[in-house]
Every structure is written in structure tokens, then in C-alpha cells.
Amino acid sequence: MSRLSLKEQCKTLKLGYIPSIYLEITCHDREQYLTDLFAAELEARWANRVRHLIKRAGFPAHKTLDGFDWKPVTLPTNTTIGDLTELTFIERRENVLALGAVGTGKTHLAVALGIRACMEGRSVRFYRCLDLVNALLESHRQGRLQRLMAELEKVELIIIDELGFVPLLREGAELLFNVVAQAYERRSIIVTSNLQFGQWNTVLGDNRLTAALIDRLVHHAHILAFEGESYRLQRALSAIVINQSEE
Numbered sequence: 001m002s003r004l005s006l007k008e009q010c011k012t013l014k015l016g017y018i019p020s021i022y023l024e025i026t027c028h029d030r031e032q033y034l035t036d037l038f039a040a041e042l043e044a045r046w047a048n049r050v051r052h053l054i055k056r057a058g059f060p061a062h063k064t065l066d067g068f069d070w071k072p073v074t075l076p077t078n079t080t081i082g083d084l085t086e087l088t089f090i091e092r093r094e095n096v097l098a099l100g101a102v103g104t105g106k107t108h109l110a111v112a113l114g115i116r117a118c119m120e121g122r123s124v125r126f127y128r129c130l131d132l133v134n135a136l137l138e139s140h141r142q143g144r145l146q147r148l149m150a151e152l153e154k155v156e157l158i159i160i161d162e163l164g165f166v167p168l169l170r171e172g173a174e175l176l177f178n179v180v181a182q183a184y185e186r187r188s189i190i191v192t193s194n195l196q197f198g199q200w201n202t203v204l205g206d207n208r209l210t211a212a213l214i215d216r217l218v219h220h221a222h223i224l225a226f227e228g229e230s231y232r233l234q235r236a237l238s239a240i241v242i243n244q245s246e247e
């Protein structure tokens with residue numbers, strides 16, 4: 001058997017990163033070299049997995065918890081910031097409902113938690129509510145609903161952003177209810193909304209369906225209240241002030 005090149009051997013052994021990193025590892029002795037080399041291979045694999053999970057999740061922007069200001073957020077008495085940031089809510093299959101004023105960081109927090117979950121190797125999907133409903137309706141029409149539901153079944157965290165901006169038709173509301181019902185006590189959902197629960201029937205259209213959906217969402221949930229001035233507005237206003245002072 002002819003001898004394969006290092007690159008070919010690594011490919012056969014599925015050690016994809018070693019050919020490009022082996023020269024960067026310092027060698028003091030053989031065991032240390034091999035240990036550091038394999039550690040670098042494992043690290044590169046993990047980073048690639050996280051990149052893939054983040055891409056697959058479909059976040060609208062990259063947001064982090066480092067840049068998050070908790071001031072607009074009121075937590076329930078039995079919830080700590082750590083319960084959220086350390087993702088214990090995902091471990092416990094609990095939900096997070098971020099409700100309140102526009103521009104106060106609901107989507108920012110949802111994305112930052114989602115990205116942290118990806119960094120722990122968890123599978124996440126981010127949807128604007130209307131996009132999720134449209135995807136469900138489209139799959140239903142094409143006879144592929146089972147497939148989409150099965151895909152969501154494998155996800156550990158589903159983020160449904162902006163529930164409430166656009167009212168849903170009955171079929172859409174029912175399909176959304178199915179997603180929530182399927183996830184109930186089995187995986188976590190984060191919902192963001194400008195609406196208080198009392199107004200959700202204006203979006204979902206049907207009082208019984210709204211009650212059943214809220215019931216499943218809040219049963220094991222951290223309900224966060226967001227209050228205060230919109231960050232977007234504050235930024236726009238401070239830009240005007242800066243422009244005026246420059247004139």
C-alpha cells in the first residue's frame with residue numbers, strides 16, 4: 001500500500017484541522033505535542049459547531065449579554081439574572097416571556113440568550129412570529145408540515161419574536177398554537193411581545209385558543225416586564241442633539 005500524505009491521512013482519519021494547525025503547536029516532548037495538537041483539533045471542531053448552530057438559528061443580528069443593560073427589565077421575584085444567563089431555564093425546559101415597551105431590549109436579550117445557548121452546543125431557532133406562522137402555513141400547503149414540526153421537535157430553544165405586531169388569521173394562529181403545545185414541558189420557548197396577555201386575543205383572534213396558548217406558555221415561565229424609553233428613540237434624539245451642537 002502506497003503511503004498517503006499527511007493531508008490525506010488526516011482526511012481519512014477525519015482530523016480535518018490538523019494539517020493547517022500542526023506547525024503552530026510548540027513541541028517540548030512527543031506526548032505534550034500530541035496532546036496539544038488533539039486539543040487544538042477539538043477546539044477548532046467546537047468553534048465550527050458553534051458557528052454552524054448560530055448560522056442555523058437565523059438570528060437577525062449578533063447581540064451579546066455583555067452589552068445588555070438590565071435596567072429596563074423587572075424580573076419575577078423567584079427569578080435571578082443567573083437563571084437566565086446561565087441558561088438554567090433551558091435545562092429545566094422553562095419559558096421566558098419578554099413583554100413590554102418598544103425598543104427596551106426584548107429582542108436583544110432573546111438573541112443574546114439564544115447565542116449563548118448555541119455557544120453551549122444547543123440547537124436554537126429564531127423566528128419573527130409572522131415568519132414562523134408563514135413558514136407553518138406554507139409547509140402545511142405543501143404537505144411538509146410534519147417535517148417542519150419534526151425539525152422544531154429537535155430544537156432545544158425556540159425564539160418567537162414580535163408576537164403582536166400583526167394579527168394572525170385563524171389557521172395561522174392554530175398552527176402557532178400547535179408549536180407551543182408541542183414544546184410544552186419538553187423544550188424552552190422565548191416569546192417577545194409589546195402586548196400584555198389581556199391583548200393577545202386581538203392577535204390570535206380566538207379567546208379559547210388564546211387562553212390555551214397563554215396557559216401553556218406561562219405554566220413554567222419567567223415573565224420579564226420591560227419598561228422605559230426606547231433605546232432607538234434615545235439614540236436618535238442624542239444624534240439630533242449632537243448634530244445641533246455641531247451646527
Ligand SMILES: Nc1ncnc2c1ncn2[C@@H]1O[C@H](COP(=O)(O)OP(=O)(O)OP(=O)(O)O)[C@@H](O)[C@H]1O
Pocket residue numbers: 063067068069070071072100101102103104105106107108109162192193194226231232
Ligand atoms: N436594555 C438594553 N441594553 C442594551 N441595548 C439595548 C437595550 N434595549 C435596547 N437596546 C438596543 O436598542 C435597539 C432596539 O432594541 P430591541 O430591538 O431589542 O428592542 P425591542 O424591545 O425588541 O423593541 P420592539 O418592541 O420594537 O421589538 C437594539 O439595537 C438594542 O441592541
Ligand SMILES: [Mg+2]
Pocket residue numbers: 106107108161162192
Ligand atoms: Mg423586538
